[in-house]
Amino acid sequence: MNLLSIQGVSRTFTSHKGTQTQALLPVDFEVRENDFVTILGPSGCGKSTMLRIVAGLDFPTTGQVLLDGQAIDGPGADRGMVFQSYTLFPWLTVAQNIRFGLREKGVPEAVQKERSDYFIAKVGLRGFENHFPKQLSGGMQQRTAIARALANDPRILLMDEPFGALDNQTRVVMQELLLGIWEAERKTVMFVTHDIDEAIFMANRVAVFSARPGRIKADIAVNLPHPRHYTVKTSPEFMELKARLTEEIRAEALAAAAH
Ligand SMILES: Nc1ncnc2c1ncn2[C@@H]1O[C@H](COP(=O)(O)OP(=O)(O)OP(=O)(O)O)[C@@H](O)[C@H]1O
Numbered sequence: 001m002n003l004l005s006i007q008g009v010s011r012t013f014t015s016h017k018g019t020q021t022q023a024l025l026p027v028d029f030e031v032r033e034n035d036f037v038t039i040l041g042p043s044g045c046g047k048s049t050m051l052r053i054v055a056g057l058d059f060p061t062t063g064q065v066l067l068d069g070q071a072i073d074g075p076g077a078d079r080g081m082v083f084q085s086y087t088l089f090p091w092l093t094v095a096q097n098i099r100f101g102l103r104e105k106g107v108p109e110a111v112q113k114e115r116s117d118y119f120i121a122k123v124g125l126r127g128f129e130n131h132f133p134k135q136l137s138g139g140m141q142q143r144t145a146i147a148r149a150l151a152n153d154p155r156i157l158l159m160d161e162p163f164g165a166l167d168n169q170t171r172v173v174m175q176e177l178l179l180g181i182w183e184a185e186r187k188t189v190m191f192v193t194h195d196i197d198e199a200i201f202m203a204n205r206v207a208v209f210s211a212r213p214g215r216i217k218a219d220i221a222v223n224l225p226h227p228r229h230y231t232v233k234t235s236p237e238f239m240e241l242k243a244r245l246t247e248e249i250r251a252e253a254l255a256a257a258a259h
């Protein structure tokens with residue numbers, strides 16, 4: 001069975017003046033267990049809207065989303081979210097942020113510590129357990145957010161341009177970090193990005209959205225072997241995928257600009 005099933009999901013926003021914006025055309029999309037799906041598409045095509053619907057933070061105008069066969073009707077601990085903007089609680093330390101969801105669930109203190117220590121080590125934040133978010137760099141804040149999402153052991157990780165605000169070097173390091181975690185844990189991931197290299201490097205599937213109103217116009221398999229090292233980015237297979245995706249995205253960006 002598919003882990004996540006997006007069935008005929010569309011979304012039309014209506015302003016208080018009655019103006020309608022169709023953000024998504026009906027989308028059908030299946031995510032299998034252990035998939036790392038990246039979603040590419042021009043600005044404003046409905047990528048965040050779709051992810052927010054999967055997260056249960058917004059609701060579709062038509063259609064439904066099933067997770068493990070159950071219809072999603074709101075946010076839940078089975079979905080871990082990481083957004084572009086830093087969403088840590090500023091009054092909690094790194095360790096407290098990571099343990100927050102576990103505490104809410106009433107997980108015993110010893111297990112909370114064990115899980116937060118494990119993921120703090122995974123994201124390379126040992127020694128920063130007692131720092132507050134404002135004492136961390138942007139990359140470290142996003143690593144904390146990823147550790148927090150993973151510590152809750154969600155069925156799926158939903159990431160909306162989580163590295164979008166980072167400088168290029170940090171971004172590349174974060175891609176390798178997340179890919180390494182995925183290679184070890186095989187957590188199912190849906191990851192929205194504008195960056196074609198990023199989309200190919202981490203994914204086993206890239207879904208390309210059309211210009212608004214969004215629909216999925218291509219679903220492309222990435223069969224590069226694992227473990228992947230950054231040098232894969234100069235391989236002929238990578239370059240070929242990149243050329244193809246660049247064309248797909250360019251056509252949609254032009255269509256979006258012509259609206
Ligand atoms: N709450 C809202 N109310 C009204 N319109 C909205 C709302 N959220 C999104 N939209 C509209 O829906 C469309 C899709 O927006 P969305 O944020 O999903 O795009 P996106 O693909 O994530 O873009 P970007 O790549 O720039 O982040 C846009 O036209 C946007 O203006």
Ligand SMILES: [Mg+2]
Nearest residue numbers: 047048049160
């Ligand atoms: Mg967005």
